[in-house]
Amino acid sequence: MPGLFEICAEGGSYTVAIEAGALSARAPELRAGLVIADDYFAPALRALEIPALLLPGTETTKSLDEIGGVIVRMRQLGATRGTHLWAVGGGAIQDASCFIASIYMRGIHWTYLPTTLLGMVDSCIGGKSSINVGAYKNIVGTYHVPRSVLIDPALIATLPVEQLVAGLVEAAKICFCRGPDVFAAYLSHDPAPGRPPAAFEPLIALSLGAKKWFIEIDEFDRAERLLLNLGHTFGHALEGASSYRLSHGVAVGVGVLCAEALSTTLLGGAPGGAVADFGQHIRGLLAQVPDLPAILRDIDAPATLDRIKADKKHETAHYRFVTFDAGGAVQLIRLPKSEDTDAAVIAALRKTRESLS
Numbered sequence: 001m002p003g004l005f006e007i008c009a010e011g012g013s014y015t016v017a018i019e020a021g022a023l024s025a026r027a028p029e030l031r032a033g034l035v036i037a038d039d040y041f042a043p044a045l046r047a048l049e050i051p052a053l054l055l056p057g058t059e060t061t062k063s064l065d066e067i068g069g070v071i072v073r074m075r076q077l078g079a080t081r082g083t084h085l086w087a088v089g090g091g092a093i094q095d096a097s098c099f100i101a102s103i104y105m106r107g108i109h110w111t112y113l114p115t116t117l118l119g120m121v122d123s124c125i126g127g128k129s130s131i132n133v134g135a136y137k138n139i140v141g142t143y144h145v146p147r148s149v150l151i152d153p154a155l156i157a158t159l160p161v162e163q164l165v166a167g168l169v170e171a172a173k174i175c176f177c178r179g180p181d182v183f184a185a186y187l188s189h190d191p192a193p194g195r196p197p198a199a200f201e202p203l204i205a206l207s208l209g210a211k212k213w214f215i216e217i218d219e220f221d222r223a224e225r226l227l228l229n230l231g232h233t234f235g236h237a238l239e240g241a242s243s244y245r246l247s248h249g250v251a252v253g254v255g256v257l258c259a260e261a262l263s264t265t266l267l268g269g270a271p272g273g274a275v276a277d278f279g280q281h282i283r284g285l286l287a288q289v290p291d292l293p294a295i296l297r298d299i300d301a302p303a304t305l306d307r308i309k310a311d312k313k314h315e316t317a318h319y320r321f322v323t324f325d326a327g328g329a330v331q332l333i334r335l336p337k338s339e340d341t342d343a344a345v346i347a348a349l350r351k352t353r354e355s356l357s
Contacts, residue, residue, distance in 0.1 A: 007125055007212055010219055011145040016125060016208060018201055022152035023088070023113060024048055030086050034079050036070070036097045038089030038115060045088070053077065055093060059244050062095040063132045064140065070096065071104060081105045084147070090116035090163075091123050091248060095141070099129035102144030109147045115155045117167025117200065118249045121207035122174060124149045126215050137236050139312055143220065151204060156197040164193035165285045166249020169231075171207040172285075173256060176278050177227050177330050178210035183274055187281070193288060227330045229313065230322040231255030234349070237307035241299045250289055253282050254296070254352060261348035263324040266333075273328015286356060296353045301346045308345060309337075319345075 004017045019025065027048045035050055038057035045052050053073055055061045079085075085108055087097030094112055101110035114124045127145035130138035156164070168191050175186035189203045211228070218225040235255030239246050246254070260279050264270050286292055313320050318334040319341060325331045335341045 005209070005212070007145070008216055009127060009145045011127055011143060012147075014145050014148050016149045016151065018151045018153065018204060020152060020154050020198070020201075022150045023155065026113075026150060030088075033084035033086050033111075034074060034077060035086045035088060036093060036100070037087075038093050041088060041115065052088070055089075055096065057090050057092050059092060059132060059137075059239075062092045062099075062130070067096065067100060067131065071100060074100070074104065079104065079108075081108060083108055085110040087112045088115060090114065090119050094119060094123055095129050095131060098127065098144055098146070099131050099142055101146075102129065102142040107144065110144075111148050111150065112146045113150045113152065115152075115158070116163055117156055117159060118163070118170050119167075120151045120153070120156075120200075120204050121167050121171040122211060123170075124151065125208055125211060126219075135240070136310060136312075137240055137307075153197045153201050153204065156200055161193045162247060162250060162289050165253070165288055166247050168193070168285050169249045169253035169256070169282060171203060172278065172281055173230055173252065174207050174210050174214075174228060176274070177230060178213060180274050182206070182210050183278065187277075191281075226313075226332050227322055229332075230330050231259055233308060233311050233313065233319075233321055234258040234304075236311065237304045238299060240307045241304040242295050245291075245295050245298075250286065250292065253286050254292075254356065256282050257286075257352045257355065258348045259321065259323050261351045262321065262344060265344050265347065266323065267326055269326075271324035271326060271328050273324075275324050275328040283356070293357045296356060299353070301349045301353075304349055305342060305346055 004015060006013055006015050027050055030050045035052040037045060037052040037054055039054040042054055060066060085101050087093055097110060101108050112124055114120045127143050129141040131140045133139050172186060176183045185206055191203055214225040214228055231252040232255060235252035238254055239251040257279060318336055321333055322330055323333055
């Protein structure tokens with residue numbers, strides 16, 4: 001298992017290191033920069049004498065309304081063009097920090113130290129920021145690759161079961177999208193919550209290695225990398241419709257099952273290949289989120305459809321979804337914006353909700 005590899009990106013190449021104990025081992029480097037961190041880690045950072053600009057690890061933090069205030073605080077703390085920004089947290093902290101690093105004084109260097117399994121297996125590489133504006137999720141953003149990524153598997157011990165499920169869902173999705181051999185390798189690592197942090201290291205390396213291929217062949221989301229949106233059009237809408245009671249990874253897991261249901265409708269039968277095994281694995285993970293059935297029952301399908309319609313990936317006259325073809329491969333499809341399509345999408349939402357109740 002590689003502990004260190006390089007991502008070759010147009011915006012600059014950067015290293016990814018899997019380093020147990022990185023948060024404490026790299027404390028002097030963090031002290032020398034400016035740290036934006038999830039406020040959950042305030043006690044740990046204080047113990048390491050690392051000053052930090054602390055923010056809630058929530059969707060509100062990655063909103064355009066909040067970004068300006070964070071930038072003001074950075075300037076008050078003396079951040080300059082030469083300041084190195086460190087981001088310590090999950091996806092919301094990453095999105096906010098990446099966006100800020102890309103625009104602060106026209107761009108500064110940054111390093112990401114993810115604290116969630118989802119961040120470790122997925123979002124830590126790629127250099128994308130996604131920022132919410134009003135009711136529109138991830139409607140603005142930039143590409144700004146980090147100088148490096150440091151993954152500390154020891155931090156997995158701080159995570160609740162739901163966060164472990166969220167990360168495993170994304171890892172499973174990435175590996176499935178990369179191909180049947182990679183997905184089989186993923187399953188061979190016995191992916192499940194409750195394992196010791198060190199047991200996740202080969203799975204993290206596998207997932208990031210699979211995503212590395214998508215990033216390097218299609219850095220700016222024009223073709224192959226778009227397939228990684230599997231589950232996301234449904235998932236983002238479900239997140240918002242639940243008032244963010246559903247975490248991102250869990251919502252994507254539900255979204256993957258919605259995509260499976262929609263594919264079955266469009267194909268007139270269930271897709272083949274490893275889709276059934278994939279769906280069964282996702283259902284097994286989601287079954288470990290005890291509040292999920294109750295949250296899904298509270299989500300209105302027509303309201304979710306309205307959020308799906310607002311997704312930035314659609315075209316003027318067509319929706320774009322990532323679904324499964326008859327052989328079980330992921331594919332990007334265009335569906336006309338019509339009453340028939342809307343009915344099929346709502347039916348997929350309702351079928352999935354019933355299957356998880």
